[in-house]
Structure formats: C-alpha cells, structure tokens
Amino acid sequence: MTEWTILGAGALGCVIAGQLHQKGERVGFMLSERHRGHFHPNLDLITLSGRHQLIQSQPRFPEHARKVECLMVFTKAYHVLGALKELQHLPKSTPIILFNNGMGLTEQVKELMPDNPLLVGVCSHGAMKEQDWLVRHTGKGETWLGALNEAGKEWTHLLKPLAASLGHCEWSDDIALHQRHKLAVNAVINPLTAYNNISNGQLVEPRFHDVLEQLTDEVYQVIARLNGSDAESKDAFRRRLQQVIEETAINYSSMQQDLANGRKTEIDYITGFILKHADGIPVPVSQQLYDEIKRREA
Ligand code: PAF
Helix, strand or coil: CCCCECCCCCHHHHHHHHHHHHHHEEEEEECCCHHHHCCCEEEEECCCCCCCCEEEEECCCCCHHHHCCEEEEECCCHHHHHHHHHCCCCCCCCEEEEECCCCCCCCHHHCCCCCCCCEEEEEEEEEEEEECCCEEEEEECEEEEEEEHHHHHHHHHHHHHHHHHHEEEEEEHHHHHHHHHHHHHHHHHHHHHHHCCCCHHHHHCCHHHHHHHHHHHHHHHHHHHHHHHHHHCCHHHHHHHHHHHHHCCCCHHHHHHHCCCCCCHHHHHHHHHHHCCCCCCHHHHHCCCCCCCCHHHH
16 A cells, blocks of 8 residues: 655645545655654544544655655645755655646656656645644545656556545546646635735625626636637636635635735746736736735735
C-alpha cells in the first residue's frame, strides 16, 4: 500500500489527508522548517456529518524525502517550486501530484523535476481551517487526475485508493481543461471577496451585482476561448459559480484570508492567468482587481 505524503498542511491538504486516513491509507505530512518543533501530531477533522475525527500523523521533514512514496502538493502556488527544491533526496521514481490552486507552474515543475512522474490533481472538495490543526470538510466535490509527462501516465492505478477515500475520482487525458474549469470559479470569487473583504456568500448582495456580472463575463470569455469546443455554456458557468457561492456562503475565500492576514495571495496564478491569456478580450475588472490586490500585498 502506497504511503501518501502531503506537502502543504492547508485546509484542503488536511481534508484529503483525513479522508485517506479514515479509509486506512498511510498518510504523512511533509513539513517545512518553520514547523519543526511546532508540529501538532493530531489533526482534528470535522467530517461532513459533523463528527470529530482525530488523525494521528507522522511529521516528515526534507531529510526524510528519500522515503517518500507518493507526494501530493497542496502548498500555495508561489511556494510549490521552493518547496520542491528543498526535497533534493526525493527518489526520481516518486510520483508528484500537484493539487495547488491556479495555473502557470507546469513548465517550471517539469524543468525542476524532469525524471519524476508528474501529475495534476484538480479537487473541488470544500475545506476550511478553523484553527491550525482543526479542519472542517465543508463540501463533497470531485477529483480529477491527469499526467503532466509520460512517466505520469503510468500512475493511473492511484485512482482506485483515491476514489475509495474521496468518492468521485477520475482520470482525464486533458487535465488542463479541468484546471481551467476550477480556475474560472476562483478568478471570480477570490479577487472580488479579497478586494471587498467579504465572505463568499456576500457576493450575492445587490451592491456587487454589476461587478459580479462583469467579472463573470470577462472570465467566461477568456476561459471559453481557451477551452474551444470543450467550453461550457455561459449559463452553465453561471450556475456552477452560483452553486459554489451558495455551498461556501459562510466561507472566506483563500485569497480573502491571505490578504486580510497580510500574507501573499495567489493572484498571479489565478487572475494573472486570465490577464495573460486575455489576448485582446477586454478584462478591465480583472485588471483593476489584480492591480489593487498587488498594491495591498506590497
Ligand atoms: O480558493 C478558495 O477559497 C476556494 O477555491 C473557493 C471555491 C473560492 C471557496 O472559497
């Protein structure tokens, strides 16, 4: 049985770790230096049914990298390359699954880890951290897995244990399509909630009606052009967006939390991706939100 090593103990990483652990899978956390001496061995996961599930896990540090059998990366997008660089002893045969938010890292990861099997995971489960080691699973979602290189294609068998733990889990030969699908929702909810310092549910208030409409339209057009014949209809995108807003109404988006807590945000990998691929499509709201969030970050 493969041991799953989670890099990045954020809300989603903890929920996935918790779900794998519940199904009897072996799970460990790969931690960075700043966690040394501060690691809490028990993760308290509040499941969808509201039950508290205590999960004991073994902390791992970069010097343990040679023992890692499968690495799942949940760190913030801007930490992915730095965190992977620390794992010099990671065996070249170890598959790396990138679950980070946003897009725009694949070429750099391929360059950095040319021999490892590389995969991308796109996961829409809802997760919220209530305290450092207290995490709530807020919504069931889908998980898609796909390969980034030839070696990654040999790892389709990971689907089985993942599906047993997470529910829906499927393979995609076009994983970038699923990444853009997820990114589209993030490119609307995250910058708007961060900029206005509001919860996701507050986006439906009448004062945000126009800006929400305009941003939805911009993001839809850019993503639809990239997705070509696989693009969803605008109505389908609106419904999907509405559903995420409703299901996560009491949550604060990751970008809102980052900005409100003085941390760097993932704006470059989310709105930055929209701006980079706009290619003539007018994206004034995205540009304004990008500029303002970068200004506040600085
Ligand atoms: O980044 C986030 O916070 C989440 O992906 C989402 C779906 C916007 C919910 O808060």
